[in-house]
Amino acid sequence: MRRYRHIHRRRYGDYPHEGPVRRNVMRSVLLVIVLFVAVKWVLAYFGVGNTIQQQGSTLHITDTAHVEVSIEGGELKRAENEQKLYPGDRVTTGIASHAVLSFFDHAVVRLNELTDLTIEESHSAVMTSQLSLLLREGSIWISTPEKQIFSGSMTRTVRTADMTLSLPSNTESVVTERSLVVFRADGLGVTLDAKEGVVPVIVGEGQKFVLPPSYTEETDLYAYRSPLDPLAVQSLFVQESRAELARSRAVAATEGNPVTPENTEPEEDDLLSVTVPENNAILKAPTVEVRGTAGRNIASVRINGYTAPFEQGTRTFALEIALPDEDQVEIAVAGLDTDGSVLKEVRRMVSRDRKPPASPKITSPAHEGQTYRTGSERFVIAGTVSPDTISVIVNDYKLQLYKPGSTTWTYLASTSIDNLHAGTNVYSVVSMNRGGYRSAPAVLTVLLEEGPEGVVEVGNESSSGSATTAEDTESSEAFNVRELPKNAPLQPGSLQVTGPTPGTHHTATGSSFLIQGTTVPSTFSLWVNDYRLRLYEPGKTTWNYIADTNLRTLHRGQNEYTIVTRDNQNRILDTLTYLVEYQP
The missing domain is CATH 2.60.40.10 (Immunoglobulins)
Known part of the structure; x- marks a missing residue:
């Protein structure tokens, strides 16, 4: 029998017909990947696919003196309790003064005295929400919520001139310009990126970190991480911050029945329901949290034109809104479908109790x-x-x-x-x-x-x-x-107002400003609306007076300030009337 053997011939060298085809396929695949990444980046940059909603924060003033805010980079002005702040706004505290910021994700930040803090980012989004703060000086106590309280994807950062911190859920820490103390944190802890460092430092629960005065890329920054001193928990600032958080939560719990998963599931035919506030409610605070439930056909909820955070699982929504300075305020809540069409609208009329308390x-x-x-x-x-x-x-x-x-x-x-x-x-x-x-x-x-x-x-x-x-x-x-002398001015023209507008008239929009001016050296006392300026020193040629809504020396509409200078015999040297039109 003849045996046949198959001979396999091998070809050596290039394959002139297959090489270009493979290269073209690879180029096409790489081009598609590059285009996909580029398009995804552009869409993310413009918020497509990740609907972004800017969220405000509420400022709670714990000490009335020396707390100021700058709105969108403007000049610092006296802060108001329950004031709403947004990205780009800045808060500063003076000596023995504190302030509390509460954010949309239930994070709370308390500013220590002599602290300068700016809100860089504060927005909720479908994919990833973000909260970013810039600490210029001073120190803050920060508490972030547990994961189940704010279940969406969330990044929280605190930045200083020397480091950037990434905070997980359930964090309690104290941050200064160059140090970090972590009392509590989920996961591994807080991630710290030093400005001149290469490897991030993880500061876990019960640890502290102090950035050295000088270091290089080769410096082992983990050497500056240490166990937390038990006395740190006894810090007055920490204890006051914890007490302030507990007190605010207790007040919130007594203001209305909290929405729970057991009682939030709406009926199938109930498209939209507002549980808080009640119609014709009388509100004392300048803000109100609007809460309710929505049916399966509702895709989003708007409250007075603002998109409210909407939990798809429990079908609940909640949004805190600022109330205008009016006696009657209407709140419009609209439920929308996926096309943006209004399926149902619920309106609530509330009244503001703007009456000041009785005098002590x-x-x-x-x-x-x-x-x-x-x-x-x-x-x-x-x-x-x-x-x-x-x-x-x-x-x-x-x-x-x-x-x-x-x-x-x-x-x-x-x-x-x-x-x-x-x-x-x-x-x-x-x-x-x-x-x-x-x-x-x-x-x-x-x-x-x-x-x-x-x-x-x-x-x-x-x-x-x-x-x-x-x-x-x-x-x-x-x-x-x-009973003081009412003589004709002895030195007419010697009293002048130099600011905020020189002359005799000014239009104001801010709630606090200084009226400043000049007088002659023979002035012994200076009076504004029959009030003697206590800080004016006899013989001084400059003076100032604080016009402020909180001090009740400035009110809406026209304000008249009668300014009188007197000599050491209480005789009138000069008098001047300065008119201010306050239009907030």
């Missing part, structure tokens, strides 16, 4: 409006306020131990804490409600001097016996302005 009462050591003489260098001023009061302020100092809703308050006056001095001491007490409205002040004058202790009858007893000389007005408030 002073019960000890004397009553409001009285003058009290004492030789004691330490005593307590006490009184009462209405039940709707959330804070009591004495001479621009917010009482830290006062609990919102309490009807009694106390204030310690002492020479050792520099709020009591020899001579005349004037204590102005105001109360503030949840709407941010302040009461008329209750004033008590205390004379720290020798003599019988007790109430001084105005016009009968004073520290020097006369109510019309310059020396008496310097040492005692027990005088009647109407």
Whole structure:
């Protein structure tokens, strides 16, 4: 039998016909990949496929003094409680002043004193939401929510001049310009990217990190990570921040029934339902959270034109909106389908309680409006306020131990804490409600001097016996302005206003500004609307006066400021009327 053997011939060398085909296929595949990546990047850049909704944050002022905001890069102005802030806005705090920012994802940031913080990004999106903060100086305490509270994809960063932090869910930490303390954090912890570093540093729960004064790319930054000092938990700033968060959550829980998954599933035929606020509700706060449920056919919800975050799983929506400064406010809630057509609209009419609280009462050591003489260098001023009061302020100092809703308050006056001095001491007490409205002040004058202790009858007893000389007005408030000389100006034209608008008229839009001017060296005292400027020093040729809505020295519409200068005999040197039209 003949055996046949198949001979396989091998070809060596190039394949002139197959090479170009393969190269063309590879080029086409690479081109498609590049185009896909480029198109995806462009679409993401313009928000296509990841609908972005800018979200505001709410500023809560915990200390009334020295908290300022800059809106969209503008000049710093006095902050208002419950003020809404957006990306690009900046908050600064002064000495012994704090502020709290609450964000759309339920993250909370508390600013320590002497802190400068800017909101860089704050938006919710279908794919990835973002919160980004810039800390220029000072320190902040930050708490991010647990993952189940805000279930969407979320990136949270805090940036300083020297490092960038990426914060996971369920984080509690304190951040300064060059350090980080982590009390709690999900996952591995907070990721820290140092400006000059190469490898990111993971700072886990119960650890702290302090950036060294100088380092290079070769420096092992992990050497500067260490276990947390147990005393850090006892920090007054941390304890106050935790207490502030707990208090705000307790207040929110008592303002309305929270929406829970068990009671949010709407009926199939119920397209749109608004659970909060109720129709014709009376609101004290300047903002309100609108909550409700939507049926299966609703794809999105708008509230007064703003898109509300919408949980598809529970079919619930919620959005906090700022209320205009009006007595009656209408809230329109619209349910839309996938094409943007309105399927159902629900309207709520609410009323704002814009009435300021009643003026506080002073019960000890004397009553409001009285003058009290004492030789004691330490005593307590006490009184009462209405039940709707959330804070009591004495001479621009917010009482830290006062609990919102309490009807009694106390204030310690002492020479050792520099709020009591020899001579005349004037204590102005105001109360503030949840709407941010302040009461008329209750004033008590205390004379720290020798003599019988007790109430001084105005016009009968004073520290020097006369109510019309310059020396008496310097040492005692027990005088009647109407008894001062009303002579014709001795030096007409010597009093001038130089700012904010030189002359006699100004139109204002901000809620706080300085009226500034010049006078002559013979000026002993300067008065605005019968109020003597306490910080003006005799002989000084410049002066200023604060016009501020919070101080009740500025109100909507026309404001008239009558300015008078007097010499050391209380004779009028010059007088001028400055008109301000306030149009917020």
